Amino acid sequence: DTEVTQTPKHLVMGMTNKKSLKCEQHMGHRAMYWYKQKAKKPPELMFVYSYEKLSINESVPSRFSPECPNSSLLNLHLHALQPEDSALYLCASSQYGGIETQYFGPGTRLLVL
């Protein structure tokens, strides 16, 4: 099983809403990542969790709050987003967070109105 799953596939939310994106992998990977991708742009790293601990926060605004409940799950809590936050949010995982390949989930397409 080399699959990373993400829910929901699509999300529309208002600027006052609170929502969460979910990511799950059952490959035994110990590192998980959140990326943001705008249309026709490359993925941009947001957060990295290694062994359930936040190891990288790429100066992401506090309206994005990551959570790693266990080694298989990664959440991204959203609150008071702006329209410019509309993008494809990709989750990825790798074996240890070192030099291995990252495997991506299908993404959640977010639209903020």
Added chain:
Amino acid sequence: GQNIDQPTEMTATEGAIVQINCTYQTSGFNGLFWYQQHAGEAPTFLSYNVLDGLEEKGRFSSFLSRSKGYSYLLLKELQMKDSASYLCAVRDMGDGGATNKLIFGTGTLLAVQP
């Protein structure tokens, strides 16, 4: 600083061979990845190079020259389904190797025509 350059768009014919180039400048280079991304979908891993030379995997090959900061992805026997964006990504280990941080290029949109 970090800089990764790829051509924005390329067009090729079904059955032909196409080479997508990538040049990079990064402080803590420790490997280069190629990913394929169809519109609206997740990037899919294609290849990985950390040493100089050619890595071949079926119809896809990837080459790396660390001294030149250069890589290419070679696609043979092109098929219509190969129409996608191809992302070059460099692993940055500037923090001493503690974290696997990928820096992506802007991607090359390949259109395969009949």
